Amino acid sequence: MARKLPRKDVVIVGLGWTGSIMAHELTDEGLDVIAIERGPWRDSPTDFPPSYMQDELRYRVRHELFLRPDQTTFTFRNKLDQTALPIRSWGPFMPPNGVGGGGVHWNAETWRFLPSDFVLRTHLTERYGASFLPQDMTIQDWGVTYDDLEPHYDRFEYLCGTSGTAGNLKGQIQEGGNPFEGPRSRPYPNPAQKQPFSPTLFAKAARELGYKPFPQPSGNLSQAYTNPLGLRLGPCTYCGFCEWFGCGNYSKASPQTTILPVLVRKSNFSLRDNSEVTRINTDRSGKRATGVTFVDTSGEEWEQPADLVILSAFSLFNVQLLLLSKIGEPYDPVANKGVIGRNFTHQTVSTVNGFFDSKKFNFNPFIGSGSIGMCIDEFNGDNFDHGPHGFVGGGYMGQVQTGARPIESTLVPPGTPKWGAAWKNAVRDNYLSTVKPGTGVHGSFYAYRDVYLDLDPTYRDRFGRPLMRMTIDFHDNEVKQNAFLTDKFAEIITAMGANQVAKQYRVAPYDATQYQTTHVNGGAVMGADPKTSALNRYLQSWDVPNLFVLGASAFPQNAGYNPTGTVAALAFHSAAAIRDQYLKNPGRLVDA
Amino acid sequence: MRNARLTSARRAAGALVWLLAAVASAVGAESDPQDFTQVERGRYLAVASDCAACHTVPGSGRPFAGGRAIETPFGNIVAPNITPDSETGIVAWSDDAFEAALRKGVRPDGARLYPAMPFNAYTRMSRSDVLAIRAYLNTLEPVRHAVVANMLPFPFNIRAAMRVWDALYFREGEYKPDPQKSPAWNRGAFLVDGPGHCGTCHTPKSFLGGDKTSQYLQGATLQGWFAPDITNDSRRGLGNWSVDDVSAYLRTGHNGATAATGPMAEEIALASSHMTDGDVRAIATYLKSLPGRQDGPPPLRADDPAMVAGQAIYRDQCSACHGLDGKGIPRLFPAIADSSAVRATDPATLIRIVLRGARSVATDAEPTSPGMPSYGWQLDDAQVAAVLTYIRNAWGSAARAVPAEDVTRARSALASRPD
């Protein structure tokens, strides 16, 4: 029997980026807020110090900062007629765990989606006609536009101190930036980071091929910065231990460096860590959330009542909690009804490795940062005419040098044996002169009727609750998109002067043993129509108006960019709606 | 937080007004808890005197209820309950008794106070000052909490021995302004030597625990830290800081050069960050008027084995935050180059921070509170000594090398410390 705690105004489930943003906004509004986080408290000097963070084995190979599959995992199958089996060891994505969430160990690649991404179905139908889209592709418009989100993208970028070069200032295309981006109201808060040798060479080759390369927008700071909350960040020192690792010297934007020190000082905020929320509770009508139930490390159950529930766990866990709490109609792919679990997507990534003459090229590849790199956007979204190609979607591509930690970066040219003297010599000869893009081709993953989430019928977690089941495979559209993009990328790597390139296309079937970014999205999507969406434009549940569900679970489909900028912009957008409208008049903010 | 306490204190005052009116009339209206001006002045002086640092157990939610053990070289003394509780507090003391305690070091029963209570500094406040503090204390919520103050081992637990100590080291008397100096300088001198009692930590002590007045404010070791030289010495003191730098440090815990950690972090959080701009500037003005010693060893040669090893460690590890040029990042990572703290006579604080790590203070003005990780697991004693020797003698600095034995001793002494 769960023991009841004193009521709070707001309970926030999961203290990652969106939880921290919402907690900061609502405590500023004067509300009494408690955040409940499944994982432990984490902070830079105590958990990611630059004395032992540089440990590839511990953090990259053994995943020490991440969720343990034993705590919870997923089952996976490609197709509906298969039996899903547990992902016993990660995996195609890496679920975060702990205060800061994925914001601790992301690369800090901070993109905005294109204006056309938010009205995707309308846009593509208008340009190419409805029959150009596969019949089982379930993409839809978001219910919110780029212009709605622009001020919130800006807010997140200034919170983080994002380092970049603007490409479109209020409609004026700027030299050196991304000419395809949506208009921004002001420049980035910090200039782009310095680029090492290989991205510089990539940009030169790209320019010669007629493209317009630009520095990737980076949450690794190019210089010391004080954010609007008064928090100080330092300059990134290019250590090469970014994604998978916490930052040791306060130079990567994270909840820890941009929000938490100010948040925890507020007397109307408190945090319980190492406490897992197991259920969102609703009243008898099922239309009002009354709070959450959580379990502490001793296994004791507690109930935290609250007037407003913010669900801001990692995207997949948002969906799982909705299913387990019986909020919203679960999606049935056969009947094509229901919304929770629908439009589940990931990312379509691939790369091309380049092997150069070691007597002429020394890239010092270990000098890296999560999001330095030069990229081109000519093949993203609908930035090019898809008519001749028979697919939709695309992605950015670039030489993003995130580092060259030796366990995973000692590549050998194609045809080299995988072991023995030949292998050893090839490693010796190639390490410093190999281009191994940290992010090569980063393509979109559109939504399909048979790619979805539901509860597994067989496998359970340590509390006896059903695991969530992922049914996911690559469709022809994404495979074609990736082949096209990978070939274009290979042209640039070759033009850099590579002796040999090794293309690594992304092909079906979707393989749960290959890491493919942690950009898993959807399952509780936003939209204008409650029949095809779980949330309205403010991420408010259509079914339970005092429940807001933040995160990439709201994406109706994934674009060809890293999601965090958009995830944060949506969170700021929701927070503004809660502060300006909901608190004055609690209830549905949007009529269906 | 302070405002919340004030609000509840005001409410408590309202509830207690009838009781206190009786008490006040019994002892005379000199310290009158209903006089707003006096109470406010007393509150400010209590902050400047940092009463809370000793008389409040941190996190207890019971301000000034005592119970906190104060470490002295002679043993622990527990600070008493100074709330207006009728049984365990000091509400029944007369104004004269209160003044005698703060300004003369004598309890109402005639027993002498140990100088852990810095009466030898507070004596510089006037009677009117201390009675204002009394007035403020009387508005607080009474807390029932009995405290046994004297936990010292024999023979130090004999209070009568304080007679001798007082004769040697205690000069009673209000602060006398120097007419040749500016009002700011005088205010600063009053604050430093009076309520601020800076010398209690920053002036080295004789073996009997009295001030070595010839080394006034030149730095002292206590509780495993080194409270640095705060005269205007350019090597080890404030010589390279402007009045603005000193003021920023006292008000926010951080300035372009460094950050406060350890016991000074607590002082800043409880006291100087709540003082007025004018007052911290006055303190800065006074301190910077004190001439430094201007002595010190020549720098070590760059090829000294400790320097060579220290430079390797610095490049491989420390530079990640403190920079390849030693300049750090203002208000985030303290500067190591040209730093008084690094050149301190006694490297106790440096050794401690490297071995155990440190957290700098968070204030409203500077909330980041950056931390330094601990290196005790990674560096052995010779390596810690080498890197400290290096930073003390690089970039134009010069200071005594740190022997490995100092680190060995500190490591075992610190192992038993909880803080």
Added chain:
Amino acid sequence: MKDEPVMRVGFRRRELLAGTALLLLTGFASRAAVVQGPLPWAPNAGNPPVPARPGPWAFFTGAEGRAVEAMADRIIPPDPQTPGGKDAGCAVFVDRQLAGPYGRQDGLYVRPPFQNGIKQQGPQSEAGPAQQYRQALAALDNYCKSKYAGKVFADLTDDDKDATLKGLESGAVKLDGTDGQAFFEQAVKDVQMGFFADPLYGGNRDMAAWKMIGYPGARYNYLDWVDRHNERFPLPPVSMAGRAEWTPKTR
């Protein structure tokens, strides 16, 4: 949708605060929120890495250790410039890893039922790496004994060792009761991992592998080298345990 009752929930913010505070004081204080106020800190906070302890095998039997050392020396043969897998300590690395959480599958999802699936669904075995190595090494030596006149793997000639390993790799050589191909694939990964991991963990002795490829190790600041394109980085590698130059040289 318009007919649905609008939910109105009153917010009594400051009064709520006061009420909450009262309740907290009266009894639920022991479960009060964990983090509030200053950022948590304690001296010596953190979780430094646990170095591999030198000494006898922690997991392998003598025979298993010999076999893995021999495999390591073929996967990474010695040459005049750089030690092979054995002298680099790769077998020590694998041994310590198998004796620890990796070998035991700590933290992985090991609940039943265990069923075989498609390759994309990943390993579905109840046995962890430690058990798998034990089984496979026994089977490997048995295979060698039967094929090479009673000699275990470690006692074969280098050519025969290579032939055996190539056979495992291609699937031509089958091991009794265990998937030899999967085992060899994992062994190559583990040995090479030990070669390139921080020497703290038992392999990469003396940072030999890092010196071989020119990897500067556990450094954190390259600010002065980002702009130096196509130049060789001159500093020697450093481990999380430091490097020789960190200790002052006594005259």
